[in-house]
Amino acid sequence: MKKADTGAPLGVAVVGAGYWGPNLVRNFQASASFRLLWLCDLDVARAQRVLGGYSTVEATADYAHILADDRVDAVAIATPAATHRDLALAALEAGKHVLVEKPLAATYADGRLLVEEAARRGLTLMCDHTYCYTPAVTKLRELIHDGVLGDVHFIDSVRINLGLVQRDIDVLWDLAPHDLSILDSILPEGVEPEAVAAHGADPIGAGRCCVAYLTLRLTGGAIAHIHVNWLSPTKVRSTMVGGSKRTVVWDDLNPAQRVAVFDRGVDLAAPEELADQARQQMLISYRSGDMTAPALTEREALSAVVEEYAAAIHARRPALTDGRAGLRVLDVLEAASRSLEFHGAVVGLRGAR
Structure with a gap:
């Protein structure tokens, strides 16, 4: 009987000891749902430094050796995006469940290959869209899905800072996956991006x-706007979701009030149909109600990612941010890149829900 059927801790290997790998090591090591067995990196000395006092975990540069280890039920990949397809595909072919750092793959075609392979083998494929597991985004999703905000009218997201200019990807592929994954996570059933237009600049050469700047047309006429920037002297992490009933604002840099819900907005009402069938005039009224700040239970988002990974494996169900969620993000990213090439042209999406 497989461990996924017994509820026993799952043997896991982390691949990549760079920026994100140590965080995965720490959270897997702290989880009762997993037993961390390996840390794999081409630089074994770096992997050994990351492990430090974790004497029960072995370091290796031999990925094939990890995949041949029957104790390993799952892998977590934290390597550059260009390597995701080959590493994840090899793990799936070896019968391992796979967690992949964002983005799921370097291209939509590669991502679709992974999704199809995981489905064919009945394995869990999950994308590490960490922000989707923060208490704030969990609250946003709850407010939207429970109808507290009403119909979604607009979403505005800003992710800017004086950041590290990447060598292999642009700011769109570096920062926007966070916001696109959040968007995918919080949108209600039946609402999804249909098309995107993107504008960008390289003022420093x-x-x-x-x-x-990305502008997405959503089902039903709503709109979403995302601003990502490596050159801003100030750091801003904010998202606003406006609905027909209420608006919620998430300021990730305000620990005292991360989420605020405003009962303020514009209402439209049409008068009764006139007897002479004259054109109706829309009546506009302004609503100015209370602001509430719901309490959030603080927790490390990556810990929630790890537990969701285990729960999805044991229950044989899609994870909240499963492979298809990662594929939908890639769909928008590729369309936005095409839009940039054509100076902001509107590009339709494939749709992967």
Whole structure:
């Protein structure tokens, strides 16, 4: 009987000891749902430094050796996006469940290959869209899905800072996956992006876009706007979701009030149909109600990612941010890149829900 059927801790290997790998190591090591067995990195000395006092975990540069280890039920990949397809595909072919750091793959085609392979083998494929597991985004999703905000009218997201200009990707592929994954996570059933237009600039001559603006047309006429920027002297992490009933604002840099719900907005009402069938005039009224700040239970988002990974494996169900969620993000990213090439042209999406 497989461990996924017994509820026993799952053997897991982390691949990549760079920026994100140590965080995965720490959270898997702290989880009762997993037993961390391996840390794999081409630089074994770096992996050993990351492990430090974790004497029960072995370091190796031999990925094939990990995949041949029957004790390993699952892998977590934290390597550059260009390597995701080959590493994840090899793990799936070896019968391992797979957690992949964002983005799921370097291209939509590669991502679709992984999704199809996981489905064919009945394995869990999950994308590490960490922000979707923060208490704030969990609250946003709850407010929207429970109808507290009403119909979604607009979403505005800003993710800017004086950041590291990447060598291999532009700001769109570096920062926007966070906001696109959040958007995918919080949108209600039946509402999804249909098309995107993107504008960007490289004012410092870096050879890649350093500032970008994405505008997404959503089902039902709503709109979403995302601003990502490596060149801002100030750091801003904010999202606003406006609905027909209420508006919620998430300010990730305000620990005292991360989420605020405003009962303020504009209402439209049409008068009774006139007897002479004359054109109706819309009546506009302004609503100015209370602001509430719901309490959030603080927790490390990556810990919630790890537990969701285990729960999805044991229950044989899609994770909240499963492979298809990662594929939908890639759909928008590729369409936005095409839009940039054609100076902001509107590009339709494939739709992967």
